[in-house]
Amino acid sequence: MKTLEIPTFECETGNYHTFCPISCVAWLYQKIEDSFFLVVGTKTRGYFLQSAPGVTIFAEPRYAMAESEEGDISAQLNDQKELERICLRVKNDRNPSVIIWIGTCTTEIIKMDLEGIAPKLEKQLGIPIVVARANGLDYAFTQGEDTALAAMTHRCPESNHRITDQEEVNTAKVILVDTAPNNNLFGQKNKLTKCNLVLFGSLPSSVASQLNLESRRQSVSVSGWLPSQKYADLPALGKGVYVCGVNPFLSRTATTLMRRRRCQLIGAPFPIGPDGTRAWIEKICSAFDLKPEGLEERESRIWKSLSDYLEILTGKSIFFMGDNLLEISLARFLIRCGMVVYEVGIPYMDRRYQAAELLLLQRTCEKMKKPMPRIVEKPDNYSQVQRMHELQPDLAITGMAHANPLEARNIDTKWSVEFTFAQIHGFVNARDALELVTRPLRRKGDSIPGCRNLSKQTVNV
Amino acid sequence: MKLAYWMYAGPAHIGTLRVASSFRNVHAIMHAPLGDDYFNVMRSTSERERDFTPVTASVVDRHVLARGSQEKVVNNISRKDEEQKPDLIVLTPTCTSSILQEDLQNFVDRASLSSESDVIPADVNYYRVNELQAADRTLEQITRFYLDRSRKQNILDRSVTNKPSANIIGIFTLGFHNQHDCRELKRLPGELGIAVNQVIPEGGSLKYLKDLSRAWFNTVPYREVGLMTATFSEEEYGMPYISTTPMGISNTADFIAQIGKLVNVWTSAISEKKFNYELYVDNQTKFVSQAAWFSKSIDCQNLAGKEAAIFGDATHAASITKILVKEMGIRVSCSGTYCKHDAEWFNEQVQGLCNEVLITEDHTEVGDTIARIEPSAIFGTQMERHIGKRIDIPCGVISSPVHIQNFPLGYRPFLGHEGTNQIADLIYNSFNLGMEDHPLDVFGGHDTKEISAKSLSTNRKNINWTPEAESEPKKIPGFVRGKIKKNTESSAIQNNISEITIDVTFVAKEKLSP
Ligand code: SF4
Numbered sequence: 001m002k003t004l005e006i007p008t009f010e011c012e013t014g015n016y017h018t019f020c021p022i023s024c025v026a027w028l029y030q031k032i033e034d035s036f037f038l039v040v041g042t043k044t045r046g047y048f049l050q051s052a053p054g055v056t057i058f059a060e061p062r063y064a065m066a067e068s069e070e071g072d073i074s075a076q077l078n079d080q081k082e083l084e085r086i087c088l089r090v091k092n093d094r095n096p097s098v099i100i101w102i103g104t105c106t107t108e109i110i111k112m113d114l115e116g117i118a119p120k121l122e123k124q125l126g127i128p129i130v131v132a133r134a135n136g137l138d139y140a141f142t143q144g145e146d147t148a149l150a151a152m153t154h155r156c157p158e159s160n161h162r163i164t165d166q167e168e169v170n171t172a173k174v175i176l177v178d179t180a181p182n183n184n185l186f187g188q189k190n191k192l193t194k195c196n197l198v199l200f201g202s203l204p205s206s207v208a209s210q211l212n213l214e215s216r217r218q219s220v221s222v223s224g225w226l227p228s229q230k231y232a233d234l235p236a237l238g239k240g241v242y243v244c245g246v247n248p249f250l251s252r253t254a255t256t257l258m259r260r261r262r263c264q265l266i267g268a269p270f271p272i273g274p275d276g277t278r279a280w281i282e283k284i285c286s287a288f289d290l291k292p293e294g295l296e297e298r299e300s301r302i303w304k305s306l307s308d309y310l311e312i313l314t315g316k317s318i319f320f321m322g323d324n325l326l327e328i329s330l331a332r333f334l335i336r337c338g339m340v341v342y343e344v345g346i347p348y349m350d351r352r353y354q355a356a357e358l359l360l361l362q363r364t365c366e367k368m369k370k371p372m373p374r375i376v377e378k379p380d381n382y383s384q385v386q387r388m389h390e391l392q393p394d395l396a397i398t399g400m401a402h403a404n405p406l407e408a409r410n411i412d413t414k415w416s417v418e419f420t421f422a423q424i425h426g427f428v429n430a431r432d433a434l435e436l437v438t439r440p441l442r443r444k445g446d447s448i449p450g451c452r453n454l455s456k457q458t459v460n461v
Numbered sequence: 462m463k464l465a466y467w468m469y470a471g472p473a474h475i476g477t478l479r480v481a482s483s484f485r486n487v488h489a490i491m492h493a494p495l496g497d498d499y500f501n502v503m504r505s506t507s508e509r510e511r512d513f514t515p516v517t518a519s520v521v522d523r524h525v526l527a528r529g530s531q532e533k534v535v536n537n538i539s540r541k542d543e544e545q546k547p548d549l550i551v552l553t554p555t556c557t558s559s560i561l562q563e564d565l566q567n568f569v570d571r572a573s574l575s576s577e578s579d580v581i582p583a584d585v586n587y588y589r590v591n592e593l594q595a596a597d598r599t600l601e602q603i604t605r606f607y608l609d610r611s612r613k614q615n616i617l618d619r620s621v622t623n624k625p626s627a628n629i630i631g632i633f634t635l636g637f638h639n640q641h642d643c644r645e646l647k648r649l650p651g652e653l654g655i656a657v658n659q660v661i662p663e664g665g666s667l668k669y670l671k672d673l674s675r676a677w678f679n680t681v682p683y684r685e686v687g688l689m690t691a692t693f694s695e696e697e698y699g700m701p702y703i704s705t706t707p708m709g710i711s712n713t714a715d716f717i718a719q720i721g722k723l724v725n726v727w728t729s730a731i732s733e734k735k736f737n738y739e740l741y742v743d744n745q746t747k748f749v750s751q752a753a754w755f756s757k758s759i760d761c762q763n764l765a766g767k768e769a770a771i772f773g774d775a776t777h778a779a780s781i782t783k784i785l786v787k788e789m790g791i792r793v794s795c796s797g798t799y800c801k802h803d804a805e806w807f808n809e810q811v812q813g814l815c816n817e818v819l820i821t822e823d824h825t826e827v828g829d830t831i832a833r834i835e836p837s838a839i840f841g842t843q844m845e846r847h848i849g850k851r852i853d854i855p856c857g858v859i860s861s862p863v864h865i866q867n868f869p870l871g872y873r874p875f876l877g878h879e880g881t882n883q884i885a886d887l888i889y890n891s892f893n894l895g896m897e898d899h900p901l902d903v904f905g906g907h908d909t910k911e912i913s914a915k916s917l918s919t920n921r922k923n924i925n926w927t928p929e930a931e932s933e934p935k936k937i938p939g940f941v942r943g944k945i946k947k948n949t950e951s952s953a954i955q956n957n958i959s960e961i962t963i964d965v966t967f968v969a970k971e972k973l974s975p
Pocket of ligand 1: 020021022041044045048103104105106134135136137494495496497557
């Protein structure tokens, strides 16, 4: 076998645009129906939240700000008393089954002891209080969900599943070993009569049930999701429970599941695109030593149904500026669609958690005879724009701050956030994902003469 | 700590960034964690800006916390200086930098040694001021910086222009209909024979600031931003200013009269000529603006005595209140603003024009007040529009905070004579929508909706309606239904009745009718 091109990673200045991780609140509160999210911080956070998720704020969302005032910062006021007062009001007004405190940069810097206060208030109020530190000092955008889920991991009940094979598995080793594709480590633990599989990652419930169905087809039943639709239904975890991620940004959750809850991680590519979905299911099957059935046909049927979109995409080039960590999986999917990827910007790259995905990316490049894209961690938006200027990609996947200016410079763009909110997982949604990618390309047409370049700023390259 | 779901005015740094990025070739560097450059998104999407927003962040992360951000900030400033050669770099503090208490002035001093651009730190206290106050302050700071410096360098031109001229202060990015207002404001003095000397900050160039004081006077169309700059130029350079907002017919006339006065002070000294604008105002009011005629027409008669509630920033809420009451004969039951810092002025303006003045930053208070009053129309911000949706009352948007649909492509000023037309349309359409319900309901209508509980608060009264009784209020036209329902309930409570039967509704109705 030919040796694969080893992916090289570059790291730039980290001067890029992304959303603050607390924005995860906007989708998590919708996912966990009986929750209430309390963001502890200053006005910046509140302002950000109210503008980011747009109109949902008006539908009486189950989230709010505990807005710090000057007194809180100089510690004249007692944090615990203040939070108690606020949580009591939340309890009376909304009666949630769990309150999730989102720590921000402010609480981080003034070292507010949220983790210390929470258990006390929890006892007092009789409502579970989960603390997640999702701040812009440490994380980007979707990683907010990661911290929230990692915090919730501790609240999942203990599974009383008994395993016959008591052999300790070195958790670190699991993923390491897993990067080698044909290893059968999991095969040894196949004596399970019933699969105990928990999937983690927040997906709209219809997408979650599609994935459930997919794995049931292979006679693997999913025993639970983290997060669940209701806080009360959090899945049982523990030794002998297999876990598998559905999104590439959940590395802390994965680590916590392995280290703290002794679960076994199935390191797989992510179920984005038909290729990803198939590889994901295959990995799960192999963990339970099952032979996947009918997957190949299913995948090729999906590809066939996408042919109109593939026609548009083949040979086109694309540039990911990077802001939500879905980039590697999307790039892999699009290369398989026949695109050329120039650059994959990504806020943070966990090579262990994403190992299987990276491997698939390499394979895909080889198979499609496309060059391996340049992967840039912590990109620098300014330099990226300069590079784009030289490369002139057909499409740029970018944040909203750059979309209009790039369009004015005649580079077609697609807002990257849409990929976090749209349904792109599983076989069924592959079409939706491509619908997003192709939209700007389909829209194209120089119907208005003389409007090639509409920018006002002169570019000095 | 304060429990908050929604904010009318944003945090301070947004104000600074709005002013900085409105000037030409000014770059702002925020001292902030990753993710706080959300301003760029707002500007790029709401204003559909074609160019990259000249704002970057000097990212505060763990490393910075451990080692301080001096190196990084200084590097970032020098880098921007080289890359884009701005005239000015404004180092913008955020909540985070306020807490860190780093010495931004010191960073700036270091950075300006090596950079060609001017560098200043925005002098804004995050915890004391909001977005609007910060914008006001930043504009003053930048103007002062350049005027003072040109004075020191002796290049400040203080001779007034030959022809009468004016500066327009306070037009800037993401302002409510600012672009359109600006066009209207440039046209208005033009027709009076007055040139526009400069508009700041929008599109303003720092090189020319030294000529700012050549104008005969300043105009500050919006109270929120520009007043500080105007008072400073009056104190130090003796420039008079007009702070009347030319919104509505009488305000516009007043505005023009003030211009006349200021202009005549000089012209009479120079040439013994006097401008007389009375005829102009008269003509404009009668023929250009349709609003005066509109308020006489039958349409507007139908609006007489209708009730409205108003909420917004101080400028818009006060002006619209005046227009509704004085120019259209509409009753304003409540007028309010979230500009707490300007409460005194606001109170003065709407004195005697409305039954109730509401000054608050809490949208639930606004919502509950509106629900209690049940006006036929609301004029407010996007928040009030949504409140209106929930309780079935039409709403016209008259003030920030706004959404992208409030950045229309078509010409929609609020100021000047064209502005009066736009406002008349807005008001008439809002009421009209509410009235359309009416005939439909009266004629047996289409309405099978459940009666909405028109209170926004979460605690509902413990009262049951029997099904027949429920159907009774449905026969009442929509726009008064809520009120009747509420009256019925309160009469039931008074009489210790816990279930409302059809009889109770009749009893209540009897009591209500005169
Ligand atoms: S948590 Fe940090 S990054 Fe997020 S809004 Fe607050 S200061 Fe900004």
